[in-house]
Amino acid sequence: MAELPGTPYPFLKGHGTENDFVLLPDHDGVVHGELSAARVRALCDRRAGIGGDGVLRVIRTEHVAAGRGQDAAWFMDYRNADGSFSEMCGNGVRVFGRHLAERGLVDPSAPVPVATRAGVKTLEFAGGRADGEITVDMGAPKLLGDTEVAVTDHGGRRRWSARHVDMGNPHAVVLLPEGDDLADAGALLDPPAYDPAVYPEGVNVEFVVRRAPRHVAMRVHERGSGETRSCGTGACAVMVAAAEADGGARDVDYRVDLPGGTLRIRWTADDRVLMTGPAVVVAEGTTAL
Template sequence: MGEQPGAVGYPFLKGHGIRNDFVILPDPDGSVHGDLPLERVRALCDRRAGIGGDGVLRVVRRPEAEGGRWFMDYRNADGSLAEMCGNGIRVFGRYLAQAGLVDPATAVEVDTRDGVKVLTFSGGAADGEITVDMGVPRLLGPTEVGVGERRYDALGVDVGNPHAVAFVDDLAEAGTLREAPWHDPAFFPAGVNVEFVVRRGEHHVAMRVHERGSGETEACGTGACAVMVAVAEADGTPPEVDYRIDLLGGTLTIRRTAAGHVLMTGPAVVVAGGTTGL
């Protein structure tokens, strides 16, 4: 497994994409953290006894035989593996650029559990928004979600990870979201991210999200992509139209191309760094 971190500590950074925050663990050759035990992820993400975050981004290099790309090893706050994280990959890209590990003047390919994602930087290493080609989403069909005794029609959308998008009259209908919303376990046997959506105007919506493995977060990039797809399907919107998606932590711009790819654009910031023995 390689050397494990101890009392002397190991490096970390902290970053966020519209207040969806992450602990970043540089581990280029995979020798520091090994398989990253669930207990360590939980300790790092603990907001009172740890660093605090919605998840952990481990930065590791793929072998040349596998393309030599940087791999985003993402874990939810509860330690579970996640296929993809939209805000996380922008933060991941920002770290790579600031650390001089990639050239932000060119398109950057990053490996994830949902395949290779392509990042484009609108500014330099430290500034500007980042656009991510999230690939082609899959519509999973109609389903239901619920809060308490209430049930809502929803559309299942796969954006590398599963989502259920429900339209509501008021975002307060989602309640506190301390508990995961009800979902059909036969439809989503591995759990699901749930988005509640209200319309704000033409090509403009607002949302709240409960993330599988993390609880309610102030933003979810894959969730915003799923919402855009669900709203565009409901509206019959043609390709190449920007949607504004307002989340608790900020705003993302999402577009579906003529080829069916979803492009997500938003900010990403690395705010701190240090060492920890957790």
């Protein structure tokens, strides 16, 4: 079904550690059909639209080709702010789950599977309550070796070694040398330079400093969205890179501070990454964007 510009449709606005999203309820895939990149850009525009780092279309899995065959009733159809597809969004999937639980579409007292382009992610709600923190099983990370990134700012061009970590989407994690500061990454108005042979679909780049044992802080430039206040998959990639540097620590929590809040990440002995954090829906209405 083609989109009908000017026809009002419902939306919600939510965020996880200030990584914010426009949610579009489209349970049977008849409101938006194939959601266009132009509509995503209009919705995410912070001056002329609703504003957000991305769009989450809430749709039953059976109505999305990318979700068929996945053992989950709901599919998170995620787009970056520029309209491009992304395989996964860690903060977004918590916001997605919060909406489903608040509307009674899932039971928060039981694990909630959500289908994504990176496979099924399972959510658990603290205390079995729709309003508690949410833990997401993000699956097994892939550590794919070292690469390099660079930024050019008013101070000139700087290069750093980075760890290539795949969390269902690609990451380049820069563990900044002691003495460097997060501000050394510059304004991050443009994507850091990277090797397109390593990241043919683009990459999220994280800059990390250590605060204390098992406690790090980060900034991130997300492909398709720019610098964001938080990135859930990025926080997971950062934790894995830091834990690997710490000798492969497992079954311990790392605190990851982001500009928009804090996430708790655990890399388990059976090679799963568990992310715990808040999610909130802050507004709803209708729009004709």
